[in-house]
Amino acid sequence: MDIKEAINARHSVRQYQDRPIDNELVGKLNALIEECNQQSGLHMQLILDDPDCFNSFLAHYGKFVGASNYIALVGDKDRSDLDECCGYYGQRIVLESQRMGLNTCWVAGTYSKGKCAAEIGAGEKLVCVISIGYGQTQGSERKSKPAAKVCNVKEADMPDWFKEGLDAALKAPTAINQQKFMLSLEDGEAVITAKRAPLAKIDLGIVKYQFEAASGHKCR
């Protein structure tokens, strides 16, 4: 599965099989997380076999079943780009997980922050988690805003790579599917900005990663 196939196949999955992640994949995930931590300065961690984090009223309300593995997104709480950086690198891990045959769901609200087993150092903060495992299903497609609501470039003025990026941006997960971002083209460069909304900076990082992965072009 290439990265665009992973973008198309990925949907949030909240119900998981009672099956541990294969050892080989655990090794690959840990290596990827380590690489992302080195590049970003984040302190992301793969936590296995810890169902307690999803054993809360909120998690059941959020319809989580059998969730026992997650990636904790942790970083320096004084960094001004912490949320965006977690979104960007978290989505890289989400898409690579999809390519490995695993399913995921971003979770900022419906889990138990207090029961999260991640190591959170002094001066660090837990931003959110991503549940991961073998889904009971592959999830399902959801509604998306029309392109014109998130992009102010006319179709006739869009280079092909920008169209690819826009398509991927519309398929990116955002909190409560809010899709509160705006895409534009300035001097031949894609620019993505976040509108004011809860968790919008995490969404922004996610959308930027998806845009870049599909278009092959860096965005600002």
Ligand SMILES: Cc1cc2nc3c(=O)[nH]c(=O)nc-3n(C[C@H](O)[C@H](O)[C@H](O)COP(=O)(O)O)c2cc1C
């Ligand atoms: C930053 C962020 C936080 C999220 N928090 C939760 C959550 O607390 N509980 C939940 O069930 N889903 C959560 N989601 C999943 C979104 O509801 C989901 O990504 C969105 O509805 C789009 O659906 P899709 O991922 O299938 O494309 C979150 C997603 C993002 C990006």
